[in-house]
Amino acid sequence: MRRSVVSRRGFRSLAVGLAGLSSLVFGTATAHADPEQPDAEPATAYVEGVDEVTDQHWTVRVYSPAVDTVIPLDVLRPADPREPRPVVYALGGAGVGVIDGTGWMESSDIAEFFSDKNVNVVIPATGNFGYFTDWDLDDPVLGRNQWQTFLLEELPPVVDELLDTDGKQSTIGMSMSAGSALDLAIRSGDLYSGVASLSGCVRTSDPVGQLYVRLVVERRGKGDVESMWGPADGSALDRARRLPQCGRLARQGLVPVEPQRSARHVRRPRSGTRGG
Numbered sequence: 001m002r003r004s005v006v007s008r009r010g011f012r013s014l015a016v017g018l019a020g021l022s023s024l025v026f027g028t029a030t031a032h033a034d035p036e037q038p039d040a041e042p043a044t045a046y047v048e049g050v051d052e053v054t055d056q057h058w059t060v061r062v063y064s065p066a067v068d069t070v071i072p073l074d075v076l077r078p079a080d081p082r083e084p085r086p087v088v089y090a091l092g093g094a095g096v097g098v099i100d101g102t103g104w105m106e107s108s109d110i111a112e113f114f115s116d117k118n119v120n121v122v123i124p125a126t127g128n129f130g131y132f133t134d135w136d137l138d139d140p141v142l143g144r145n146q147w148q149t150f151l152l153e154e155l156p157p158v159v160d161e162l163l164d165t166d167g168k169q170s171t172i173g174m175s176m177s178a179g180s181a182l183d184l185a186i187r188s189g190d191l192y193s194g195v196a197s198l199s200g201c202v203r204t205s206d207p208v209g210q211l212y213v214r215l216v217v218e219r220r221g222k223g224d225v226e227s228m229w230g231p232a233d234g235s236a237l238d239r240a241r242r243l244p245q246c247g248r249l250a251r252q253g254l255v256p257v258e259p260q261r262s263a264r265h266v267r268r269p270r271s272g273t274r275g276g
Contacts, residue, residue: 045154047162056115059125060162064154066134066146071155072097074105075163076114076121086168086193087120087159089151091177094216097126102175120163122155129221131213132173132180135228142223147180152188170194176216178202 048061048070058075078085090110093102104110104123114121124132130145138144156169170192173181178200185195201212217225 045150045158047158050162057111062155062158064146064150066149066154067144069144071150072125074123074125076111076123077163078118078120079116080118083118084164084166085118085120086170087122087156087163087165088194089155089169089171090121090123091132091171091173091181092124092127093175093177094220095128096124098128102128104174120159120165122159124151127177129176129217129223131217131228132177133183133228136230137227139223139227142217142221142227145228148184148187151184152191156191168193170196172196172198173200174198175200179204 043065045062045064048063050061051059053059056077056079058077060073060075061070062073063070090104092104093107095102097103101107103125105125110121110123127145127147129142130147132147132151133145134148135145151171159165160167171181171184172195173179175198178197179202181195182197182202185192201209203209204213213228214225217223217228
């Protein structure tokens with residue numbers, strides 16, 4: 001049975017109201033407030049709502065100031081949530097959220113695989129064709145993509161508080177996000193304690209890699225690849241070359257893994273779909 005949990009925005013509104021009441025009682029309130037001025041969106045991310053689909057599967061909605069929208073997440077809870085547990089952030093394929101068979105929940109047995117393990121799994125249910133990176137420009141078709149900021153800066157403290165985690169975090173990516181997971185780990189400092197890259201085109205700085213990126217962003221997503229990393233010149237290549245810097249990951253104590261046999265946990269997409 002689906003159960004809804006009150007969003008944190010409601011609690012924040014209550015807190016603002018109580019603060020205003022306190023100001024009036026102690027004489028510190030401004031005499032004339034503008035009742036027609038709309039509330040400004042907060043500068044930090046917050047949980048807008050939680051639905052408990054089952055005890056171990058929640059759907060969570062988190063507002064992101066960077067992306068300027070509410071991001072839906074599938075959250076898989078630990079087998080035993082009585083103690084703080086680590087978090088794995090699982091990033092999906094190119095069409096996640098818009099093309100069937102490109103996300104973890106519908107194209108793999110991830111829920112079954114983690115059902116007896118003591119770890120939280122957080123799965124963005126969107127991010128289609130955006131490579132889970134920060135784009136240089138908002139795109140006319142694909143909109144605002146500031147996923148690196150959301151995943152590295154905004155989301156972790158929200159998840160840690162909501163799920164009462166132990167502070168340990170890792171990330172995995174598949175297909176489109178296989179290289180993105182490595183890139184996030186490279187840029188994360190000491191945020192992640194593990195990273196895995198599954199079935200993707202990690203090297204985006206050579207002609208083949210650039211062609212693959214164009215196929216994903218432009219051919220399938222109908223966006224403009226130059227909105228992501230700028231023109232295909234030196235600056236774009238410098239940024240792209242940072243994706244496969246596994247040496248830096250080793251210095252951070254991380255060993256990127258792309259296990260060939262991991263595909264046994266990923267079912268083939270149904271006919272007519274593509275993993276991307």
